[in-house]
Amino acid sequence: MASQPGQLVKDDKTMGETVKLAAGRGYLAIPGPSVMPDQVLQAMHRASPNIYAGELVEMTHGIIPDLKRVARTQHNVAIYIANGHGAWEAALANVVAAGDKFLVPATGAFGVGWAQVALGLGAEVELLEHGQQSTWDLARIEQSLRNDRDHQIKAVLAVHVDTSSSIRNDIPALRTLLDDLKHPALLMADCVASLGCDRFEMDAWGVDVMVAASQKGLMVPAGMGFVFFNDKAASVRAAMPQVSRYWDWQPRVNPEEYYLYFCGTAPTHHLYGLRAALDLIHGEGIENVWARHQRLAQAIWAACEAWGQEGGPLRLNVTDPGLRSHAVTALHIGSPDGTRLREWLEGNLGLTLGIGLGMAPSGSPEWHGYFRLGHMGHVNGHMVMGMLGGIESGLQALNIAHGPSALSAAARIMAQG
Numbered sequence: 001m002a003s004q005p006g007q008l009v010k011d012d013k014t015m016g017e018t019v020k021l022a023a024g025r026g027y028l029a030i031p032g033p034s035v036m037p038d039q040v041l042q043a044m045h046r047a048s049p050n051i052y053a054g055e056l057v058e059m060t061h062g063i064i065p066d067l068k069r070v071a072r073t074q075h076n077v078a079i080y081i082a083n084g085h086g087a088w089e090a091a092l093a094n095v096v097a098a099g100d101k102f103l104v105p106a107t108g109a110f111g112v113g114w115a116q117v118a119l120g121l122g123a124e125v126e127l128l129e130h131g132q133q134s135t136w137d138l139a140r141i142e143q144s145l146r147n148d149r150d151h152q153i154k155a156v157l158a159v160h161v162d163t164s165s166s167i168r169n170d171i172p173a174l175r176t177l178l179d180d181l182k183h184p185a186l187l188m189a190d191c192v193a194s195l196g197c198d199r200f201e202m203d204a205w206g207v208d209v210m211v212a213a214s215q216k217g218l219m220v221p222a223g224m225g226f227v228f229f230n231d232k233a234a235s236v237r238a239a240m241p242q243v244s245r246y247w248d249w250q251p252r253v254n255p256e257e258y259y260l261y262f263c264g265t266a267p268t269h270h271l272y273g274l275r276a277a278l279d280l281i282h283g284e285g286i287e288n289v290w291a292r293h294q295r296l297a298q299a300i301w302a303a304c305e306a307w308g309q310e311g312g313p314l315r316l317n318v319t320d321p322g323l324r325s326h327a328v329t330a331l332h333i334g335s336p337d338g339t340r341l342r343e344w345l346e347g348n349l350g351l352t353l354g355i356g357l358g359m360a361p362s363g364s365p366e367w368h369g370y371f372r373l374g375h376m377g378h379v380n381g382h383m384v385m386g387m388l389g390g391i392e393s394g395l396q397a398l399n400i401a402h403g404p405s406a407l408s409a410a411a412r413i414m415a416q417g
């Protein structure tokens with residue numbers, strides 16, 4: 001029996017039935033938690049260690065400088081048993097006294113979220129919302145800073161990559177603006193999504209405080225939050241009337257007693273996982289890690305742009321490639337096809353994509369028109385090609401219009417090496 005390419009042969013046992021292809025190793029392609037490397041999983045699979053002396057203590061001392069190398073800083077890092085929201089609160093608890101003013105240029109749901117944490121601590125927040133499709137408008141930020149003649153604004157809270165919109169904001173431009181205006185506000189950056197994925201240079205870019213978490217580019221389970229801070233931020237902390245005992249970053253840096261690192265029991269297994277993840281990152285080299293994320297992101301964009309041809313409804317949320325994250329990609333495909341596609345891929349191919357976030361009210365009909373791809377951390381070329389091939393299958397299975405040659409377009413980018 002002759003068969004056409006792409007058609008089932010007549011005596012194929014599977015003819016006429018739907019076959020699920022989801023068994024096998026699943027792939028969680030959401031923007032955090034990210035894929036955990038086997039090295040991280042194996043490092044964590046162990047009995048509880050002594051938390052007073054020995055290997056764990058020595059390992060923690062060694063983790064600190066290697067974390068700072070990822071953030072490109074010579075300054076300080078405090079580690080918290082917390083997710084990203086906890087790291088947000090940890091950073092702010094050291095600089096927010098009730099009534100202090102903060103400026104937040106938001107380019108997605110996470111900028112708004114950080115502003116809400118500041119509000120909860122009693123801050124007065126000037127929120128400059130930029131919607132979900134554009135980077136911040138420096139002229140608007142400049143106007144707010146100029147209006148602040150007596151320098152009441154204590155810090156600017158800046159999300160580097162907003163994971164809801166997948167916009168990558170220009171942190172050095174914000175530093176230049178503050179310097180040009182001679183405004184003393186702290187520059188505080190949220191790198192939860194970008195650390196270990198997109199280039200970030202804390203010291204060279206003049207960032208005073210940076211927050212990150214374990215479960216995205218750092219490839220460790222959720223549960224560790226990091227606050228990096230420089231001497232200027234430390235002096236702002238020193239001038240605070242009081243700081244919450246638990247969130248205080250000061251005792252966590254270079255502590256005399258090991259338990260002070262974590263204000264209590266250490267996150268034992270997370271530390272073993274983090275040690276393994278840092279070895280992977282520095283073994284590859286941070287510059288290579290950034291370049292890998294960039295190239296993989298370019299392949300994803302090329303495929304998405306091809307699918308959007310010839311009347312296909314798929315659209316990248318961020319039109320300017322220079323403003324796109326290399327770790328996460330937000331997409332619009334029209335309701336309800338975003339949700340249909342995600343559900344089909346998970347049920348039939350074992351591929352889980354991220355939900356849309358902040359683009360439409362959760363539960364509204366429009367909400368089903370968005371989804372996101374996570375490509376942060378332990379991700380390589382064949383994983384991305386597998387994800388893209390999966391999406392191509394889903395578009396075909398669900399009869400969602402799409403332009404041709406998306407996989408060739410991605411392969412061409414990968415072939416450049």
Ligand SMILES: *Cc1c(COP(=O)(O)O)cnc(C)c1O
Pocket residue numbers: 032083084085086110159161162163190191192193213222
């Ligand atoms: C994921 C994320 C957060 C929040 O982290 P959680 O661990 O979910 O609390 C904050 N900011 C950004 C940019 C993120 O991507």
